[in-house]
Amino acid sequence: MLSTGHYLILSSLSRNGPESRSELASRLGMSKAAISSLVRDLLKQEILCEQAPVHGSGRPSVPLAVRAEAAWFIGISLQNDPAIVVLTDLHGTVHDRMELPRHADLETCVTSLCDAIAHLRKGLRSARGHVSGVGMALPGFVANDRQTCLACAALGWRDVDIGGLLSKRTGLPTWIENDANALILGEQLFGALRGSPDFSVIFISNGIGCANIVNGRLLRGYAGGAGEMSHAPIVTDMAHALPCRCGNRGCLETVASLLAIGNAARRAGLPTDIAELARLAAGAHPEALSILHHAGASMGLATAHLIQLIDPSHVVVMLDPNLRDGIYGHALQRETESHILRRPASRGMIHFRDFEPDSFACGAASLAARYFIFGPDGV
Amino acid sequence: MLSTGHYLILSSLSRNGPESRSELASRLGMSKAAISSLVRDLLKQEILCEQAPVHGSGRPSVPLAVRAEAAWFIGISLQNDPAIVVLTDLHGTVHDRMELPRHADLETCVTSLCDAIAHLRKGLRSARGHVSGVGMALPGFVANDRQTCLACAALGWRDVDIGGLLSKRTGLPTWIENDANALILGEQLFGALRGSPDFSVIFISNGIGCANIVNGRLLRGYAGGAGEMSHAPIVTDMAHALPCRCGNRGCLETVASLLAIGNAARRAGLPTDIAELARLAAGAHPEALSILHHAGASMGLATAHLIQLIDPSHVVVMLDPNLRDGIYGHALQRETESHILRRPASRGMIHFRDFEPDSFACGAASLAARYFIFGPDGV
DNA sequence: GGTCTATAGTTTATAATATGAACTATGTTG
DNA sequence: CAACATAGTTCATATTATAAACTATAGACC
Structure with a gap:
C-alpha cells in the first residue's frame, strides 16, 4: 500500500518531470533519508524507474521517472x-x-x-x-x-x-x-501546460466549452457550473440578440459556436459547412466575413471577460483550423487583446490548438x- | 511552538465554530487520543477555552472555542x-x-x-x-x-x-x-459566510473592487490580477463607450462606479452627490433614472459574467444604501438574474450590504x- | 596517477506524531 | 440504583519523519 509520502513523490515527478532524489527532497521539503526510503519502495513496485545518471561536479544524480x-x-x-x-x-x-x-x-x-x-x-x-x-x-x-x-x-x-x-x-x-x-x-496531468497552476481551456465545437485551473485545482464552483462561458451574456443589444436554448437571449453560443455560425450562414443563403464558409471569407465575401468576424469577436469578448476575472497564465483555445487561420481567429485574438488590462505576461497568452476529438x-x-x-x- | 495538528484544530474551530473533542476527531479524521493531547496544549496556552457542557445521552460533551x-x-x-x-x-x-x-x-x-x-x-x-x-x-x-x-x-x-x-x-x-x-x-475568516468555500465580494465605491473565494482559497490568478471586474468590457457599443484610465474604452468602471455616476450627472447638469441623485431618481426624474439605471444594469451584466464563470454560492455586494434601495440596486439585481443560467441555488444569491469603511x-x-x-x- | 573536493544517496539511531484499545468519567434512562 | 451511552484520557505501539555520520562516484588539479 502506498502512503501519503509515496503519492507526494509520484505527483511531484508527474508534475515536474524526472528528478533525482536530492531534487525531490528539496522540492518537497523532506529529508534525503525519507525520500530515499520512499523511492526504494516505489522502485521495488516498479512504479518508478531510474534514468541515465546526469553528470555534474560530484556524484552523478540519478533522475527518477514515473514508469509509463x-x-x-x-x-x-x-x-x-x-x-x-x-x-x-x-x-x-x-x-x-x-x-x-x-x-x-x-x-x-x-x-x-x-x-x-x-x-x-x-x-x-x-x-x-x-x-x-x-x-x-x-x-x-x-x-x-x-x-x-x-x-x-x-x-x-x-x-x-x-x-x-x-x-x-x-x-x-x-x-x-x-x-x-x-x-x-x-x-494539467499530461499536457504541455502540466504543472501550471492557473490556466484555462476553451473549445469551440457545436457548443462552446470552458474550464479553468486555479490555484492548481479545477475551478468547479458552488454548483459545479463554473466556466459556463457558453451562456455568457455577450450580445446585449436586444434588437440583435438571438434566443438561446437556455431560455435567455444573446448568449455567446448563439453567435460563436459552430452551430450558430452554420445557422447564420443558412439565414444568409450561404453554405453551412465551416470549411466552405471560411474559404468564402478568405475570398473577401462580405457576408461570410461579417458572420465569422462577429462570431470571433464575440468569442474574444467573452475571453476577455474570462481573463479579467480569472487571470490565467495561458488560455488554450481548441478550434477548427479553418476558423483559427481566418478572420474568426484573428478577430478573437484582436478583440481579446483590446479588452484586457495590459499585464506583463499578457502577450502570447492565447494558444490556438487544433480540435482533436481524442x-x-x-x-x-x-x-x-x-x-x-x-x-x-x-x- | 504549535504543530500542524494544533493549527488543524484552530482552523477547524475557527471555520466551524465551537465543537467538542469528539466532533473534532471525526471531522478531522484523527483519533480521539491525538485530539485530546493537542487540545490539552492549546488549553494550557490559553488559546482555546472550554464552554459549558452540552448534555445528551451519555457523558456531556465540552465544546471548545477559540479564545477571542x-x-x-x-x-x-x-x-x-x-x-x-x-x-x-x-x-x-x-x-x-x-x-x-x-x-x-x-x-x-x-x-x-x-x-x-x-x-x-x-x-x-x-x-x-x-x-x-x-x-x-x-x-x-x-x-x-x-x-x-x-x-x-x-x-x-x-x-x-x-x-x-x-x-x-x-x-x-x-x-x-x-x-x-x-x-x-x-x-471568510470572521464574516457571516465564514467557511463557505465559494463566494464572491464586490464593492462599489469611487472604483469597483471584486474578489473571489474558490475551492476555499482566494482566487489570485497568475499575475495577481484575478477579479478585475472594474475593467470588464461592458459597453461594447463603441459609439457610447467612454475612455477609461486603463487605456481601453467601455470598462465597467466608466459607467457603474460612483465616480462615473458623478461624472455622468455633471454632464447632464445634475447634482453629483449620490444621495441627491438618488432622490431625483426616486422622484422619477428621467435623466437621473437613466444614469442610475444604466449604471446598475451594467453592474448587473458584469455580475452575471462573474456568476457564469465562477459560480459562487453567494455574491456580497457592498454599496451605498441610496444606490441599493433605488433603481441602481433594482437594475443590478434584475439584469444579473436575467443573464444567468437558472440554477437550483440561484435565488437569493446576491446579498446587498451597506458600505462600511471599517x-x-x-x-x-x-x-x-x-x-x-x-x-x-x-x- | 593520486589526492582533494563536491555532490548524491544510504544507514542508523532517534524524535515527533499518530493510532488502537482499554480505561475512566459523567451524565441519562428505566 | 443498575444499566447504558457517550466523552474524554492513558499508555503501549506503529508509523513516518529527521539528523548526522557514512558510503559512493564522479571531476579537478597538481
Whole structure:
C-alpha cells in the first residue's frame, strides 16, 4: 500500500518531470533519508524507474521517472458521435483506440462501452500490466461524487448513474466528468501546460466549452457550473440578440459556436459547412466575413471577460483550423487583446490548438490516472 | 511552538465554530487520543477555552472555542481617505479604532501609522494580551510576498516595500493585501459566510473592487490580477463607450462606479452627490433614472459574467444604501438574474450590504489573524 | 596517477506524531 | 440504583519523519 509520502513523490515527478532524489527532497521539503526510503519502495513496485545518471561536479544524480507502463487506463469520450474509447499508459500516451456509435439508450450504451473496454483490455497482454481504472467525459453536468450524470442534453440523460453501471460491469473504478473539465484535467496531468497552476481551456465545437485551473485545482464552483462561458451574456443589444436554448437571449453560443455560425450562414443563403464558409471569407465575401468576424469577436469578448476575472497564465483555445487561420481567429485574438488590462505576461497568452476529438478521451483517461498518481485523498 | 495538528484544530474551530473533542476527531479524521493531547496544549496556552457542557445521552460533551482574547491584531485600511486603523481580537471584533489623514508621502504615512499603532498597543493593557501582527489593505497591486505594493494609483506608489517598513518599525509581522482581497479574506475568516468555500465580494465605491473565494482559497490568478471586474468590457457599443484610465474604452468602471455616476450627472447638469441623485431618481426624474439605471444594469451584466464563470454560492455586494434601495440596486439585481443560467441555488444569491469603511480595516486585521490561526504554512 | 573536493544517496539511531484499545468519567434512562 | 451511552484520557505501539555520520562516484588539479 502506498502512503501519503509515496503519492507526494509520484505527483511531484508527474508534475515536474524526472528528478533525482536530492531534487525531490528539496522540492518537497523532506529529508534525503525519507525520500530515499520512499523511492526504494516505489522502485521495488516498479512504479518508478531510474534514468541515465546526469553528470555534474560530484556524484552523478540519478533522475527518477514515473514508469509509463506501471498502469493503464481506459478513457471514454461521449463528447461527440462517434464515441471514442482509448487505452493510455501512465504518461497519457494512447496505445489503442476504438470508435463506436454513441447510443443514447443507456443499456445499449453501457453494453457497447463494456464490450469495447473488454476488447482493449484483452489487447493489453497481461505481461505488460493491467488496466487500473476508467474515466468518461460527457457534455453535461455531473454530480459531486463524479459518478452520476445529472443532465446531458445531447443524450437526453437525467440523473443517470453511469459511473456506477460501468464500474459494476467492468469491475474497475470509474470517474465521470464534464467534457471541458476532463479536457483541462488531462491537460494539467499530461499536457504541455502540466504543472501550471492557473490556466484555462476553451473549445469551440457545436457548443462552446470552458474550464479553468486555479490555484492548481479545477475551478468547479458552488454548483459545479463554473466556466459556463457558453451562456455568457455577450450580445446585449436586444434588437440583435438571438434566443438561446437556455431560455435567455444573446448568449455567446448563439453567435460563436459552430452551430450558430452554420445557422447564420443558412439565414444568409450561404453554405453551412465551416470549411466552405471560411474559404468564402478568405475570398473577401462580405457576408461570410461579417458572420465569422462577429462570431470571433464575440468569442474574444467573452475571453476577455474570462481573463479579467480569472487571470490565467495561458488560455488554450481548441478550434477548427479553418476558423483559427481566418478572420474568426484573428478577430478573437484582436478583440481579446483590446479588452484586457495590459499585464506583463499578457502577450502570447492565447494558444490556438487544433480540435482533436481524442483529447477528450485522453482527458477522461487522466481522471483515472489522477487517482493512481495523487492517491485516494487526491489533489 | 504549535504543530500542524494544533493549527488543524484552530482552523477547524475557527471555520466551524465551537465543537467538542469528539466532533473534532471525526471531522478531522484523527483519533480521539491525538485530539485530546493537542487540545490539552492549546488549553494550557490559553488559546482555546472550554464552554459549558452540552448534555445528551451519555457523558456531556465540552465544546471548545477559540479564545477571542488569545491574540490581538492591528488592521489598517488605506482604501479611502481618512485611513482607518483598528485593533481587533481573534474573533474579528473591533475593540479600538482611529482615523488619520491618508498621506501619500511614504515617510509621513509610515510615521503616522506607526504612531497610531503604538497608541492602540498602549491602550491594550498588557494583562489582556499583546498584539500579534499587522495587516494592511490598499487599493492597488501587491507582490506575491505580500510585503511590497507594486502599484497604487491613489497614492502614487510604485514598488514600495510598505510591509518591510512597517514590520521594521513596529517589530510586528505585517501583511499587505489589495483592498478587495483583504475584504473577502476578512469575510471568510470572521464574516457571516465564514467557511463557505465559494463566494464572491464586490464593492462599489469611487472604483469597483471584486474578489473571489474558490475551492476555499482566494482566487489570485497568475499575475495577481484575478477579479478585475472594474475593467470588464461592458459597453461594447463603441459609439457610447467612454475612455477609461486603463487605456481601453467601455470598462465597467466608466459607467457603474460612483465616480462615473458623478461624472455622468455633471454632464447632464445634475447634482453629483449620490444621495441627491438618488432622490431625483426616486422622484422619477428621467435623466437621473437613466444614469442610475444604466449604471446598475451594467453592474448587473458584469455580475452575471462573474456568476457564469465562477459560480459562487453567494455574491456580497457592498454599496451605498441610496444606490441599493433605488433603481441602481433594482437594475443590478434584475439584469444579473436575467443573464444567468437558472440554477437550483440561484435565488437569493446576491446579498446587498451597506458600505462600511471599517470592513476593509477588519479584513486587513484578518490577514494577521489568519497567520495565527492557520500557521506559517497557511491556507 | 593520486589526492582533494563536491555532490548524491544510504544507514542508523532517534524524535515527533499518530493510532488502537482499554480505561475512566459523567451524565441519562428505566 | 443498575444499566447504558457517550466523552474524554492513558499508555503501549506503529508509523513516518529527521539528523548526522557514512558510503559512493564522479571531476579537478597538481
